[in-house]
Amino acid sequence: MLSPELCTDREISAMVRSFYEAVRKDETLGPIFNTHIRDWDGHLSKLTDFWSSILRGSGRFRGTPMPKHVALPDLNAHLFERWLALFRETTAVQPNRAMGEQAYDTAQRIAESLWYGYQMSRRPETVPTGLRHG
Template sequence: MTLPNPLARFDIAPGQIDRVVARFYARVRANPVLGPVFAAHVTDWPGHEAKIAGFWRNAILRERSYDGNPMRVHVARPEIRPEHFAVWLGLFREVLRDELPEDIAAQWAALADRIGEGFRTGIVSMRQRPDEVPSLF
């Protein structure tokens, strides 16, 4: 089985992206691990969802619909831990499978895995003391 190229463009409509993001965050709010972390920082859910939908439209459709530094935001919140990304990605994959055709879900999941792993790795690296041995996990 060939894995999807996470950098390849794929055929998805902006409305599908918006729907996936809204359904994903509904699950996040109900999740016992992620819900409290997000609730501590997100007070405007429609605004947050619009911003993140813009992030995904930028990443997938190459629109210029997102302006921000998500790595800085994640690193600045100490309650966001590296192990949260596996939970995040699991919920995201569930929504993708429920909402999209299999091939599109797989392509978006590959991209989300790449981005999520980048965030997880960045958080570990940026939070280390300079004199520590680098952690690869």
């Protein structure tokens, strides 16, 4: 549910920064993200716009995440599941519980969509598999 009243951009920025701090330190995801992202400040700003558009309906994000993810080599379900696990850990400790819950619910759908799209672009002849939501 898009709602400017759900949270502030400051809360979204804090969540995004906290999450990607964990991602960068993660032994599984950190090397991938740190290899592909050169400008972390710019990336975090873009992701804050992305989540502001999703959670608050701000319309600030302009972009297409699917092609950027599809272009990455050697992604697998475990990586998407790890991303979701870290996202769940981050959103679970947000002071704004409603924002955290809405963000995680949305992140699950986004991860599934990106994983399906990735599989379909790499192996269009096979049926895509889903992710485990632990």
